[in-house]
Amino acid sequence: MSANKSTSPAPSIYLDHGATSWPKPQPVVDAVVRALTELGGNPGRGAYAMALAASRAIYDARRSCAQLLGVPDSRDLLFQPSCTHACNLMLKGILKPGDRVVVGSMEHNAIARPLARLASEDVEVVVVSADRTGFVDPGDIEREVCARPTRAVICQHASNLTGTVQPIEEMAEIAHERGALLLVDGAQGGGHLQVDIGAMNPDAYALSGHKGLLGPQGIGLLYLASGFDVQEQTEGGTGGGSSESLEMPPERPDRYEAGTANTSGIVGLGAAARFLAEEGDLQRKQEAALARRLHEGVLDIGGFRVLGPPPEVPRVPIVSIVHDSVEADRIAFALDRGYRVAVRAGLHCAPWAHETVGTLECGAVRLGIGWGNTTEQVDTVLAALAEIVS
Amino acid sequence: MSQRKLRPYILFGFVTTHDALAAEEVLKKTGIPVSAVPTPSSLAGGLCGIALRIEPVDSDRVRAQLADRGIDVRAEVEMGDF
Numbered sequence A: 001m002s003a004n005k006s007t008s009p010a011p012s013i014y015l016d017h018g019a020t021s022w023p024k025p026q027p028v029v030d031a032v033v034r035a036l037t038e039l040g041g042n043p044g045r046g047a048y049a050m051a052l053a054a055s056r057a058i059y060d061a062r063r064s065c066a067q068l069l070g071v072p073d074s075r076d077l078l079f080q081p082s083c084t085h086a087c088n089l090m091l092k093g094i095l096k097p098g099d100r101v102v103v104g105s106m107e108h109n110a111i112a113r114p115l116a117r118l119a120s121e122d123v124e125v126v127v128v129s130a131d132r133t134g135f136v137d138p139g140d141i142e143r144e145v146c147a148r149p150t151r152a153v154i155c156q157h158a159s160n161l162t163g164t165v166q167p168i169e170e171m172a173e174i175a176h177e178r179g180a181l182l183l184v185d186g187a188q189g190g191g192h193l194q195v196d197i198g199a200m201n202p203d204a205y206a207l208s209g210h211k212g213l214l215g216p217q218g219i220g221l222l223y224l225a226s227g228f229d230v231q232e233q234t235e236g237g238t239g240g241g242s243s244e245s246l247e248m249p250p251e252r253p254d255r256y257e258a259g260t261a262n263t264s265g266i267v268g269l270g271a272a273a274r275f276l277a278e279e280g281d282l283q284r285k286q287e288a289a290l291a292r293r294l295h296e297g298v299l300d301i302g303g304f305r306v307l308g309p310p311p312e313v314p315r316v317p318i319v320s321i322v323h324d325s326v327e328a329d330r331i332a333f334a335l336d337r338g339y340r341v342a343v344r345a346g347l348h349c350a351p352w353a354h355e356t357v358g359t360l361e362c363g364a365v366r367l368g369i370g371w372g373n374t375t376e377q378v379d380t381v382l383a384a385l386a387e388i389v390s
Numbered sequence B: 001m002s003q004r005k006l007r008p009y010i011l012f013g014f015v016t017t018h019d020a021l022a023a024e025e026v027l028k029k030t031g032i033p034v035s036a037v038p039t040p041s042s043l044a045g046g047l048c049g050i051a052l053r054i055e056p057v058d059s060d061r062v063r064a065q066l067a068d069r070g071i072d073v074r075a076e077v078e079m080g081d082f
């Protein structure tokens, strides 16, 4: 693998899966290469053999992703350029001036920034504080939803800072009981959790293709419940003979997918979905075991606080740490330069979450476990951390 | 020159490429001969670029299969070629 060549910037140990997964399973790489070499036509635009092949590959990828994620009708699963774009469409396509929303305080900027914009356009945003472990109490959400008419509850599935998993099914029940919608940022859920959208019953669920779902960068997903009228945010070409109309077609997925598709990204994500359908259960077990080993190992070193719930509580495999005296950026730098271990220090695009758990000033070092990590790697990183803070 | 007869076929049109390909998948699985062709401009209003061409004898079965799966067929025309 190129990771071993001395000229490659690839780390020896990659622990930044919370940001993006690396490396990718070989079937994903192969699918991307095939898309670039054999599926060059513009999908949905022509009917010659190569364009048809591209269209069919996208169709298959959508079906594979829908199957993996428990989406009954794959037309309700939309390809978007990223989870950030999916969150923007989900919020801006649904919320209108005068609406009130209730949102947990662990949200990433992919939610917080569009909400700030909407707040300036007369959407009332009520933030419900999570506890110090990052858990948003459904009872607190319920109290706010009952207090005044509410258009939507917004809640992430799992935190990119603390790994805390929120009870999405319960949130959906609470929202629906009061006639509100449940909108979910599932960026950290996909792949790391067994996501069953049909069972959880959110009205919208946004995903990142390149994190736990193991697809390429530049692709995200948005699920919208069947029959739910969401205003598209991008108008443009959808191919075919509808071109004379200046209105977007109301049918899914076309209404939300104007412009030439990211064929290689989509096809890569489809291959990743098929890979996870086979390997996902085992992968999740391994991730949970590694995260727990890392978590307990860090606590054993001493001087560290590990953010989020205690080791025995299930979480997505993110272990964010703060040391008593050594700053986060210094730890990350030392891991990179001294040990070629890739981690991310700072605020992780989530100032709300850092404020909630009390680390807005100091930041944290995030160790994100994922596909390809091993027990030996975790032990090496623990030894490195012990040296760095000694 | 002998007069050749037009061979009739049926074209099914769809609004989205996804529906056209879903229909193609269903028909292939059922063993009904089908080919994906460019949607003729005479029929193009509001349709996607891929239409499905089938034999007239199969049209009832095709209609039933697609209705069964909830696939939205937006146009159906009989055409002919040599």
Ligand SMILES: Cc1ncc(COP(=O)(O)O)c(C=O)c1O
Residues within 6 Å of the ligand: A018, A019, A082, A083, A084, A085, A108, A110, A156, A158, A159, A160, A185, A187, A188, A208, A209, A220, A349
């Ligand atoms: C919780 C959360 N939401 C949204 C995003 C945005 O994902 P993307 O960068 O793929 O658009 C991320 C990733 O950084 C995230 O961790």
